[in-house]
Amino acid sequence: MHKLAHILRLGLKELTSLRHDSVLLLFLLYAFTVAIYMPAAGSVIGVHNASVAMVDEDHSPMSRQLAQVLRPPEFQPPVPLPYGQLDEVLDSGRYTFVINIPANFQADLLGGHQPAVQVNVDATAMSQAFMGAGYIGRIFQRELLTYSGQGDAASQTPVLLTTRALFNTNLEGGWFLAVIQIVNNITILAIILTGTALLREREHGTLDHLLVLPLTALEIMLAKVWSNMLVVVLCTWVSLEVIVKGALGVPLAGSMSFFLLVTAVYLFASTALGIFLATLARSTPQFGLLAIPVIIPMLLLSGGSTPLDSMPQWLQWVMQGSPSTHFVSLSAAILFRDAGIGVVWPDLLALSAIGLLFFTIALMRFRKSLAS
Incomplete structure (x- = not known):
């Protein structure tokens, strides 16, 4: 009971210290509000409102019809463009697509020839090009086949493919991006909060005061883990309810309580990693530099930004040792697909095992740093 009381009081001390740290509080507020809403609402995965210009040298009903079939929200209405300005607008990046319809296009099409339509693309606009x-x-192609009377014949294919999008029927990229932003911010904050808390105590001499008390390294470390875990879990819950579900309108089908429990397990692993990095660093700036090569691969290679299956096989095996890989998989399965424990238990078991391993290594290193 005395050990539990020590862990509780030390954790409350951590929360009090965080309450007086205005910089970290502002960072927490930003990370779970603005940093979630702006990327999810402003970043579009796919073609949306792309700028188009059209050089019409034919001036036929067919060429005018092609200009009318490009409609919002994927494309802006095509802007008529003289042929002499084609190179200029492409060099200046004014339009993403410049379409050139040659003279006698409709006559050649009706005459059975195969006229060419030139589509110039500004490939520097990678997200849409x-x-x-x-x-x-x-x-x-669909419009030309219909106009030439071949649309019905072309539609007689031996196999009819029907595509159904589950869990996100309109393929809204912002839905997934909002959850991934929360996952990324949890990773960053879990490592930074615990690491800076430990280094702040060392720099201010508070850690030396703790060593003269009847406290063990395990009690000190558990206090830092549960206090920072509580803060991040609460911020995650508020962000999901207010920003993701409220402001962005993302329908989360899964159990919120189950996801927050999984988040706590992930924070157990990531906060232990933050403490381990803090024991290697001698100052807060050094900790920041040390955390960068650890956090960046966890964010980019965990399967949130790029599917894990598209990576080299050896890298997939390496990333299985990262807790963020399993947390990304668990987050999507629970929040979007309403997966239960019977489905996600392999990832949850792997996450728990990695967390225990990280915690054990961090505890050994923390004890060694206290003794030195």
Whole structure:
């Protein structure tokens, strides 16, 4: 009971210290509000409102029809453009797509020839260029086949494919991005909060005061873990309810309590990692530099930014040792697919095992740093 009382009081001390740290409080507020809403609401994965210009050298009903089939929200209404300005607007990046319809286009099409339509793409607009070019090609092909009377014949395919999008029927990229931003911010804050808390005590001499008390390294470390875990879990819950579900309107089908429990398990692993890094650093700036090469791979290679299956096989095996990989998988399964413990238990078991391993290594290193 005395040990539990020590852990409780030390944790309350951590919360009091955080309450007086205005910089970290502002960072927490920003990380779970603005940093979630702006990327999810402003970043669009796919083609949206792409700028189009059209050089019409044919001036036929067919060429005018092609200009009308490019509609919002994927494309802006095509802007008529003289042929002499084609290179200029492409060099200046004014339009993402510039379409050139040659003279006698409709006559050649009705005459059985195969006239060419030139689609110039500004490939520096990477998020829209390649998918947009494919969209334009398919839209024009369907329209030309219909106009030439071949649309019905072309539709007689031996196999009819029906595509159904589960859990996100309109393929809203912001839904997934909002949850991934929360996952990334949890990772960053879990490591930074615990690491800076330990280094702050060392720099201010508070850690030396704790060593003369009847406290063990395990009690000190558990106090830092549960206090920072409580703060991040509460911030995560508020962010999901207010920002993700309220402001962004993302329907989360899964159990919120189950997800917060999984978040606590993940924080157990990531806070232990933060303490381990803090024992290697001698100052807060050194800890920041040391944390960068650890946090960045956890964010970029965990499967949130790039699917894990598209990575090299050896890298997939390496990332299985990162707790963020399993947490990303668990987050998507629980919040979007309403997966229960019977489905996600392998990832949850792996996350718990990694957390215990990180905690044990961090505890050994923390004891060694206290003795030195």
